[in-house]
Structure formats: C-alpha cells, structure tokens
Amino acid sequence: METKSCKRRGMEAFRAKRFEEACQWFERALRAKEGGESQTAALYSNLAAANCARQDYKAALRASERCIRERPDWIKGYYRRAEALVGLQEFEKAERALLSALELDPEEPGIREMLAQVTQQNDRIEGARSTKIPQKHDTLPYWSKSQSVHELTQELQNLTNAIGAIEIATEGELNVLSKSFPGKSVEEMKASLRAQANEKRALLASRGSPDPAGPPPGIASSPHTDPTDTIDSALKPERSSNLPPFQKIRCKVCGNIVHRHMKVCTSCCLPLTDSKFFEPCFDVPIAGGEVPIYQQSKPREIAARSGQDALGPNLSKLRREACQPPQSRGKGRDESKGSALSKLRKRKTHGVTKQTTLFGGVGKEDNILTAAYTRLGLPSATGQATLRKRYFELHMEEHPDKGGEAEDHASLCEAYNCISQASILESQNMHKQDADAECRAQGSSSASARIFVAMVCYRDSEGIRTIEHLLRMASHKDRVTVGVLWQYANTEFQDVTRYFTEVNILTAEIENRAVNIPDEGERQKYLETCLPQQLKLQQREQAKEIASHTRKSLPDDLQAHVREMHMNFLDADGSAYSHHLLEQLWGGEEFIFLIDSRVRFVKGWDVLLMEEHSCCPSSKSILTGTCLYSKPQEDLGTAAEEPADNRPPVITAVGFSRGGVPIFSGQRLKEVPQQPKPTFFWNPSFSFSKAEALMKDVRYDPHMAHLDHGEDISMAVRFFTHGWDCFCPRRNVCFSSDSTPYRKNLWDEDHRSGYRLYAEPYESSGTEQEQDLKSFQRLSSRRRVLQLLGAPDSDASQIDLGIHGVGESRSLESFLSGSGVDCKAGELHPHARCGGLPAHALAFGPPPKCDR
Incomplete structure (x- = not known):
C-alpha cells in the first residue's frame, strides 16, 4: 500500500x-x-x-x-x-x-x-x-555528435589549455607528448590540437550554443539565444571600445575567474548579471604550471614520514589508556543531556563505564570505546577511512527516512561521535604537550597569544605557497602554527585514470586515433599498446602532486611550524568533515584562524588581526568576511599587493539553492568603518576567533557529507545561539590569489578508470551504488541543515542533532528575525540582502536577487 x-x-x-x-x-x-x-x-x-x-x-x-x-x-x-x-x-x-x-x-x-x-x-x-568545416567525416570522434553542450565547451577549453601548455613545455615533456604525435614537430602538434578545437566549435555553433572564444570566421550565430546573453548586453559599452576579445570575466568581489556566460560566481556566489560586479579578464594564465618538486623524496615516503595520516589508526594511546581525556581541558559543554561523549568525559574509572543501556545494551564492565566499535561492527582502533565508510553504510540502512528506527539511528550517531571525539582528544593532548614543551624550550611567555591556522588543501599546488607566505608575513612567526589537511592522490593507481589533466589530454588524443581504426581487434590492441605510456605520464603527474602536498617542500626554517595530516582525495566528502579532522591538530593555541588554500597576506597580519579582534565590542567575537582579489606574486618574501579599492566586504545573502538552503556572497562597504561591523553571517574561508568558539562551543558537524551549500549558515546559527557575535573587520589582511581559471574540486572529479576509462561521459560520477550513496548523503545533510534552521523538510524525519544542534544562550527565532532569512517561506528580507546593514552602507547597493 x-x-x-x-x-x-x-x-x-x-x-x-x-x-x-x-x-x-x-x-x-x-x-x-x-x-x-x-x-x-x-x-x-x-x-x-x-x-x-x-x-x-x-x-x-x-x-x-x-x-x-x-x-x-x-x-x-x-x-x-x-x-x-x-x-x-x-x-x-x-x-x-x-x-x-x-x-x-x-x-x-x-x-x-x-x-x-x-x-x-x-x-x-x-x-x-x-x-x-570542410573536413573528412571519419576524422571526427564518434562521440562528438552525442556530447552535451557543457561537455563540448569543457573539452574545447581543455584543448585551448593544451595548446598553451605545449608552448611552455620543457624538452622532457615534449618528448613524452611527441609519442602521441609521431613524426610531428611542435607546430604540427599545435595544428592538430587546433583542428580538434575547430571541430568542437563547429558542433557548438550547430547546436545554437555560443563558443567560449566566440564563433570562428564564416560561422553565423544561431537564432537560438542563450539565457545568459544578459551578460553580453551588460558588456556592450565595454565591447564597443577597442578592448581585445575575451572569454573569461573576473568577479570584482572575490577575484574568481569564470566563463563570461556564467550567471553566478562559482566562488562567492555573487550574481554576475550586471557589469558592475565583474570585469573582462584578458590575462588568464595557462593552467598546470610547474610546481617545485621535493627531489629527494619518493611518492609513498613523503606521506609516511612527514606527519600523521588522517586515515590511519593513530590510536596507540587509546589502546593503552582507553582514551582517558586530558584534565587540562577544563569543563566542556553542558553534560546534562547524558550523551555518550559526556559519559566518556565524566567517568572516573580507568576506561570503564557503569552505563548498561549504552549503544543497545552493552555489558556493565565493557569499555565505552569498545562498545562504540561494536555498535558499528568493527574491531577496536579501526582507521578513520574504514570507520567512516562503515558508518555511512549503516547510516543509509538505519536512517528513519529509509524506514529505520529513530532510536537505532541515534545510537549509531552517538557511537560514531564517541569514537571521533576520542581520537580528537588523544591527538590534541599529544600536540598540546609538544607545544608546551617547545614554549618552555624557547623561553616564551605563557601570556603570549598563539594562533592556530587551519587550512584544507584539496589537490591544490598553491597550498604550500600559501603556507610559506603566511609564515613569512607574520610579525611573530614563533607564535603561529599551521594545521593543514592535505587531500591528494597519495596512493599509486594501478590503472590509467582521468584524475590528472595532462593524462587526460594524452588519453583524448589516443581516443581520437582509436576511432579511426575500423577493426575492433586492432583498435583494442592499439589502446593496450598505449597504456604504458599513459601510466608513465600519470606516475609523473602524481609525483608532482605528492611533492606539492607535504611540509617537506617548505624551507627548513618553516617546517617546524606546520602540523599536517594526509588523506586520499577519494575519501574526501566535503568541507565539514575536513575541518572536523583538522581539530586533531589543535595544540591548545588561544586563537584559531580558518583560511583558504589560495590566499596571500599583508605584512604583520597576525598583529593586525589581534588588534582588530580586541576592538570588537563583544567578549565572544568572531572576525569573518570574504577575501578580495589580489594579483598573485612569485616572490613569497613580499607582502600581498593590496587593491586600490581596499574597502572591506561584508557577507550578504543573495538567494537560495535548489534545495532551499541560503547562499551568500560578499559586498564592499561604501566607506571604511570606524569599528568592526556586526554581521549575522559567517564564512569558513576567513574566520578568526578565540579557540573556544570552534574547539568547545561549536564543533564542526562530521555528519554533513557532500554538502555544496549549508556549512556557512548552519555554523552561523550555532555560533549565534551559543552566544558568539560575528564582525566584519575594518581592514583586509589577506587576499584571494587564484592564479588559474580552473581549480579542482570534489564534485568535478571524473571517476572513469581501468576498463571504464573510455566509458560514456555520464558514467564519470562512479557506479550506480556509489552515486546512490552520495545522493542520499547529500540529501540527508541538506535536511539536517534545514532542520537546524527551523524549516524541516516535510518528507524528512526529525533526528536528534545532539552536540551539533543549536545552543541555549540565544533563540533560533532571534537569529532568523535579526538576519532576515526566512527558510520556511524561501524568502530574504531586505536587510538579509544587505548583511544586516542599511542599503546605503554598501558600495553597490543590495545585490541582485539570485533565482532559486
């Protein structure tokens, strides 16, 4: 029924x-x-x-x-x-x-x-x-007629980048590429790639879709106009001048570079429907530039000797001490609710609990961690990767929305929380002891405030340069410690994959050649013959990636200031879980600074942030905002070049995602304020506060996986209801420095590999089972956010958010009325679109509405 x-x-x-x-x-x-x-x-x-x-x-x-x-x-x-x-x-x-x-x-x-x-x-x-295009029909790849416009546009961009990469390639790289173009010179290789690009342009033009670089000569525009042509009309005054043609635009708020037909900035979500919010971009550099390689290291050795593994057990003390919590942490959260974590902190016996009903009736003398592992059906001290995979399998089976019992699902979450927090406590205690010992050795005063800088780096070679620049620009380097979670390809692939850009270029050329081989057996033989060459190039690209994701690539005098964790990028599932793992690296520092992996800093940023924080009219204040764009510089010993217009941006709401979750952007203030401006909203890419905010009151929620929107608003609500106040700083101390138009992210990975290497493009998201699991994780995470915002999905079951719910210092209703965000009605009140400020306080006025 x-x-x-x-x-x-x-x-x-x-x-x-x-x-x-x-x-x-x-x-x-x-x-x-x-x-x-x-x-x-x-x-x-x-x-x-x-x-x-x-x-x-x-x-x-x-x-x-x-x-x-x-x-x-x-x-x-x-x-x-x-x-x-x-x-x-x-x-x-x-x-x-x-x-x-x-x-x-x-x-x-x-x-x-x-x-x-x-x-x-x-x-x-x-x-x-x-x-x-007067060419032979059989020179066209067999899949060209069936590709979507988006795929054709992406491949056209890849071909354009490949042509530029050949021009700056080293002799060794040209030797590798020449194997795909036997007997051809560099000019002939570029001519071959240009011919493929012309084919893509022809298909795009025939489907009525605008070419990213403009239609080639002799091809008329299609009568079917693209919905994003409002950007073209907005740029008409600029196009009518003597400006050269361009295919990219730069967001004026965050500096992110996107295609000129994008309606929304992919970084700060600012609507790009008006020319005052963006500018033409003529100087887009070629993606895939060289990265300094740590020559004395091998791929597997770097991760093994440069820090702890985020996915390894790392529970030696837990096995010996049953995760006895450090007494120096003081009092924690309100423990009256009787959660498993509270019982873990309260117990006085050595790792033994008297609770008889925990996790479904475990015996009286059983250790609480053993009980938690038993609840998940895993042996003690299982690594984080296996633990999380098992948790989400049970999560999908036992979730009330899947027909499970609410009580069983609650006990599953408590078990997972218990194991995760136990691992965090053990690791934090170890780092705290090391930090205290280092302070005593250096004779530093215990009254000197220390800063813990937390950064997640997902397959980004710029991350190591960001860390080096941050440390060199600090006035008191000895008081700054960086905790970084490296997410990259840290294990060797046995098969050819589509995870590396240069390998993809070579694979595309092999595909083009294979389709012209009429005999199926000969075609298969040719593809197998090319595999060693593809694997060799993949190993070289992976070695580059590994070398740029370790503190060993830093100068010797900076390595001691970095604590690091290593994680396979295939195990990553979003920002919330990544920041949850970073809690393990905190060593008791008094302040926490969250940053992005592509940032540059002004000289003395640490002193400026401390001074700015002291000017906030609240004892529980958080500095947050969005980073303006600054041109990246090669010399990491010089401060970031501050833009001429250095007015600080405030966070504003611009609309709702398709799932009904608010999305945000940044807007410059009209004038530099005399005091930090209060705001209701928060940005995880720039946040400076006392450590208690993130390490005690509002811990990151690891149950939010594959969430594209919702991390910022959920944390803002929790900060507010726990008594914390967010402020926009008066001065920008760090700037976004995106140096390439493309940046790898979790959701764009192409998972075709091995025997599925040449599968249809729509299979790039993984197997059907993997897609179903990720889809449910994304859905349950979004519903978790909506429940937190007081607008639960009518088709979803209410679940116990536990320690990751709202606080008791202020009410949720106060936040919703003050911020102007109405998730139930899907509406934004005027002051939400202005960041809680009058419209005349913003440089451009309220941002245009972003359609849901």
Whole structure:
C-alpha cells in the first residue's frame, strides 16, 4: 500500500509542477519494493519524466535505463531514454532509442513524431559539419555528435589549455607528448590540437550554443539565444571600445575567474548579471604550471614520514589508556543531556563505564570505546577511512527516512561521535604537550597569544605557497602554527585514470586515433599498446602532486611550524568533515584562524588581526568576511599587493539553492568603518576567533557529507545561539590569489578508470551504488541543515542533532528575525540582502536577487 500511496502523491506533485518533490515520492515508492516488474518499471518511467521536467537529464537517463532493464518489451522506457538523451544533446543515441521503440510498436504516433524531430536535428548537425568545416567525416570522434553542450565547451577549453601548455613545455615533456604525435614537430602538434578545437566549435555553433572564444570566421550565430546573453548586453559599452576579445570575466568581489556566460560566481556566489560586479579578464594564465618538486623524496615516503595520516589508526594511546581525556581541558559543554561523549568525559574509572543501556545494551564492565566499535561492527582502533565508510553504510540502512528506527539511528550517531571525539582528544593532548614543551624550550611567555591556522588543501599546488607566505608575513612567526589537511592522490593507481589533466589530454588524443581504426581487434590492441605510456605520464603527474602536498617542500626554517595530516582525495566528502579532522591538530593555541588554500597576506597580519579582534565590542567575537582579489606574486618574501579599492566586504545573502538552503556572497562597504561591523553571517574561508568558539562551543558537524551549500549558515546559527557575535573587520589582511581559471574540486572529479576509462561521459560520477550513496548523503545533510534552521523538510524525519544542534544562550527565532532569512517561506528580507546593514552602507547597493 505504501508504494501506491507514494506513487499517487508523486503524480499529484508532478501535475502541480513540483518536480523535485515528485522525484522524492517516486524514489520512496521504489524503496518500498512492493509490486511486480510492471509496477517497478512504471515508477522508473515516472521518475525519468520528473527528472526531465526539472532538467536533471543524467538522472533521467539512469532511471530510463532501469525502466528498460525491468521491462525490455515496454515502449515507454525507450521513449523516456530518448527524452533524456535529447536533453543531453545526444541526438544520435536518441534516434537509436526511438528506432528500438518503433520495433516494438511501429504505429505509435508519438514515437514517430519525436523521431522526425530528432532526425531533423541530426541532419542539421551533419549539414553544419560538412558546410562550415570542410573536413573528412571519419576524422571526427564518434562521440562528438552525442556530447552535451557543457561537455563540448569543457573539452574545447581543455584543448585551448593544451595548446598553451605545449608552448611552455620543457624538452622532457615534449618528448613524452611527441609519442602521441609521431613524426610531428611542435607546430604540427599545435595544428592538430587546433583542428580538434575547430571541430568542437563547429558542433557548438550547430547546436545554437555560443563558443567560449566566440564563433570562428564564416560561422553565423544561431537564432537560438542563450539565457545568459544578459551578460553580453551588460558588456556592450565595454565591447564597443577597442578592448581585445575575451572569454573569461573576473568577479570584482572575490577575484574568481569564470566563463563570461556564467550567471553566478562559482566562488562567492555573487550574481554576475550586471557589469558592475565583474570585469573582462584578458590575462588568464595557462593552467598546470610547474610546481617545485621535493627531489629527494619518493611518492609513498613523503606521506609516511612527514606527519600523521588522517586515515590511519593513530590510536596507540587509546589502546593503552582507553582514551582517558586530558584534565587540562577544563569543563566542556553542558553534560546534562547524558550523551555518550559526556559519559566518556565524566567517568572516573580507568576506561570503564557503569552505563548498561549504552549503544543497545552493552555489558556493565565493557569499555565505552569498545562498545562504540561494536555498535558499528568493527574491531577496536579501526582507521578513520574504514570507520567512516562503515558508518555511512549503516547510516543509509538505519536512517528513519529509509524506514529505520529513530532510536537505532541515534545510537549509531552517538557511537560514531564517541569514537571521533576520542581520537580528537588523544591527538590534541599529544600536540598540546609538544607545544608546551617547545614554549618552555624557547623561553616564551605563557601570556603570549598563539594562533592556530587551519587550512584544507584539496589537490591544490598553491597550498604550500600559501603556507610559506603566511609564515613569512607574520610579525611573530614563533607564535603561529599551521594545521593543514592535505587531500591528494597519495596512493599509486594501478590503472590509467582521468584524475590528472595532462593524462587526460594524452588519453583524448589516443581516443581520437582509436576511432579511426575500423577493426575492433586492432583498435583494442592499439589502446593496450598505449597504456604504458599513459601510466608513465600519470606516475609523473602524481609525483608532482605528492611533492606539492607535504611540509617537506617548505624551507627548513618553516617546517617546524606546520602540523599536517594526509588523506586520499577519494575519501574526501566535503568541507565539514575536513575541518572536523583538522581539530586533531589543535595544540591548545588561544586563537584559531580558518583560511583558504589560495590566499596571500599583508605584512604583520597576525598583529593586525589581534588588534582588530580586541576592538570588537563583544567578549565572544568572531572576525569573518570574504577575501578580495589580489594579483598573485612569485616572490613569497613580499607582502600581498593590496587593491586600490581596499574597502572591506561584508557577507550578504543573495538567494537560495535548489534545495532551499541560503547562499551568500560578499559586498564592499561604501566607506571604511570606524569599528568592526556586526554581521549575522559567517564564512569558513576567513574566520578568526578565540579557540573556544570552534574547539568547545561549536564543533564542526562530521555528519554533513557532500554538502555544496549549508556549512556557512548552519555554523552561523550555532555560533549565534551559543552566544558568539560575528564582525566584519575594518581592514583586509589577506587576499584571494587564484592564479588559474580552473581549480579542482570534489564534485568535478571524473571517476572513469581501468576498463571504464573510455566509458560514456555520464558514467564519470562512479557506479550506480556509489552515486546512490552520495545522493542520499547529500540529501540527508541538506535536511539536517534545514532542520537546524527551523524549516524541516516535510518528507524528512526529525533526528536528534545532539552536540551539533543549536545552543541555549540565544533563540533560533532571534537569529532568523535579526538576519532576515526566512527558510520556511524561501524568502530574504531586505536587510538579509544587505548583511544586516542599511542599503546605503554598501558600495553597490543590495545585490541582485539570485533565482532559486
């Protein structure tokens, strides 16, 4: 009965054009697993239709394929597949799907009508290819006709970067690349890449999509205009002058570089629909520049000897002392709620608890950590990677939204929290002892305030340069300690992957050659022959990445100021968990400074921050804001070049994500204030406060995984309700220094490798099981944020947030009314869009509304 009820409600939501809600109901009906193949196939068909309606064509394609798998003789599955493929601009595949449908029912008028439209579109593409670029048909890759506009645009950008990379390549790199272009000179290699780029431009032009670099000569613009052409109209006054052509724009607030057709800044989320918020970018450097390599190290040795492993057990003291908490930490949170962590801190016996009901009835004399590991079905001292993987497997099985019991899910979360906090306490105690011993050895005064700088670096070679510049620009380097979590490819891949840019360029060229080999056996033989060359280049690129993600690459006099953790980037699942792991590196420093991995600093930033913090009119103050852009400089011994307009930005709300979570940006103040300006909002890329804020009152929530929006607002709410006040500083002490237009991130990784190396692009997100797990993690994390904001999802169960919920010093209602954020109605009041300030206080006025 549950399946029929969910299907009925899904159909009602679909008719009311609430497509996201309809998808949730159809998915819930499928999870109920009631009914036969016919009922299941119908649900997958409905799910595909709902996903098409909300323009999530990849999800629609997956649902349609499941529908065909359930009922191969049903025409509707092939029709849904064709709809999804048309949305992905893969018209040739859509035509094949429709022909398969006609074999089942040759008289179906809807199929025949759609087939005529798709065939016409295919003919238009073929005509554009033959008339606009006079080349042989067999030189085009076989997948070009079926790629989406987004994929074509991305490949065109990669080819452009490859041409630039060849111009600055070393002799050794040219020797490697020349194996893909036998007998060709450098100019001939570039000519080959330019020819491929022209093919992509032709396809883009034939589909009515603007070329990132502008249409080539002789190709007329398509009558179908892009929705983002408002940017072109905004730039008309500038284009009419003698400015050279450009394909990138730079956000005036954060300095991030994006394509000129982007509507929103990908860094600070500022809407880029008005020319006053961005400027043309003519000096975009080539991605993939050289990184200083630590020559005396081997890939696996660096991580082994340069610091602790974030994913290793690191629980030797736990095994000996059963994680006895250090007495020097003083009183913690309110322990009246009786959580597992509170019991761990309260116990007076040596690692033994008298609690008999903890984690489902463990014996009286059992150790609390052993009980927690038992709850997760793992042996004691299991590493963090295995622990987290097991936790999320059980999380998906036992979550109330999946039909589990709330009590069982609560005990699972308590067990995970207990193990995580025990590991953090043990590691913090070790670092605190080392820091105190170092202070005594140097004769430093205990009254001197120390700063712990926390940084997460995800596959970014700029991270090591940021650390070096930070330490060189500090007035009191001896009082600054950096804690960094390196997330990178720290284990050797046995197969060729798509995780490295240079390898991808070589793989694309091999693909282009392979498609011109008519014999399947010969084609496979050729691909196998190329594998050693691809692996060799991959090992070289990985060695570069490993060498740039260790403190050993720093000068000798700076290495002692860095504590580090190493983590495989495939185990990363978002900022919240990464910052949760960084808590292990804190050694009792009085202040904490959160920064991004691409930042440059002014001279004496540490003194300036301390002075700014002392000017805040609150004893529990947090300095936060967004970083302005500064041109990156090669000399790390000089201070950051401050922009001419150095007015500090304040954080403002600009809209809501598709999931209903507020998103934020930065806006410059009209004048430099006399005192730090109060704000309700918070930014994890720039935050300076006393250590109690993040190490005692408001700990990072490790249960939020794969969350794209929500970390900032959830932490702001928790800070406010725990009595902390956020302020915008009067002066900018650090600046964003993004030196490349592309920056790797967790969500853009292409997971095709090994035998799946040449799979279809839409399979790049991983296996179906992996995608389902990540999708549920993202959904449950978003619902966790909405529950925290007092706007719970109507289809979600209420869960106990425990120590990661709101505080008791102030009410949630006070925050919502003061900040102007109304998540229930999905509205922003005027003062939310101005950061709580009058509109005339901002340099550009309130930012334009960002559509949900």
